[in-house]
Amino acid sequence: MLIAGRYEGVDARVQKILKAKKISVGPYVLTGGELPAATVIDAVARFIPGVLGKAKSLEASRVSSPEVYTRPETLVWKGKKYKVPDVLLSGHHAKIDAWKKGKREEGANR
Numbered sequence: 610m611l612i613a614g615r616y617e618g619v620d621a622r623v624q625k626i627l628k629a630k631k632i633s634v635g636p637y638v639l640t641g642g643e644l645p646a647a648t649v650i651d652a653v654a655r656f657i658p659g660v661l662g663k664a665k666s667l668e669a670s671r672v673s674s675p676e677v678y679t680r681p682e683t684l685v686w687k688g689k690k691y692k693v694p695d696v697l698l699s700g701h702h703a704k705i706d707a708w709k710k711g712k713r714e715e716g717a718n719r
Contacts, residue, residue: 611649613642674709675716 612619612629623629634645654660678693685691696708 611642611646613646615641615643674712676712 610627612623612627624631632645632649634648639645678697682693682698683690694708696704699705
């Protein structure tokens with residue numbers, strides 16, 4: 610059970626009565642506990658079999674990239690064309706993974 614406080618939080622007696630543990634999702638202040646509660650639910654639910662569709666999605670060493678591309682292949686904005694990188698359209702999985710790994714490393718070095 611998650612209890613999401615609003616504005617001034619939850620009465621301290623509730624924590625004692627329920628023997629509840631406090632958890633935090635980060636060193637910042639929000640107006641309520643609904644978003645942190647949703648974050649915890651999302652983070653935990655992914656470990657329930659079938660939630661993600663395939664177990665491979667859980668791998669910590671999974672190759673991912675901070676950049677995401679969708680359709681259309683070419684996006685036109687204020688007369689300028691922005692294209693999806695050709696390697697992502699190639700269908701060559703090893704090259705795509707290498708590209709993603711390079712982008713991930715670029716992001717880590719910034």
